[in-house]
Amino acid sequence: MAEGLNRFLGDSPLRVIVKLVVVSVIVGFVMTFFGWTPYEIFDGVRYFLLDLWHSGFDALGAVGDYLVIGAVVVIPVFLLIRLVNFRR
Structure with a gap:
């Protein structure tokens, strides 16, 4: 089962979690820098x-x-x- 999970995630679960945390921090920083919020992005897609x-x-x-x-x-x-x- 662990091999199937690793294949599905592309790596071990712990490494995937660490990568997701790092990317989330970077994306959060960039969004804060530009003053974007998830609601504004969702609203923009909806209006489009x-x-x-x-x-x-x-x-x-x-x-x-x-x-x-x-x-x-x-x-x-x-x-x-x-x-x-x-x-x-």
Whole structure:
């Protein structure tokens, strides 16, 4: 069971807890420095989604363009990396 837990967490539970504490302190410091609160971030995401809904999803047209342009580069690179790693 311990091996499965380590595989799921990516490391031993104690090391994962220490890493999470360190990252939490750093993120908390940065958020305090910029004056951000978790509520403001949640509110920003909520307002973004509401604006997206009220705009009639016009903004998704630009996202679709970005998706196609990016996919032209990303998918061949992904396939190339998978082929190179498959031969090892």
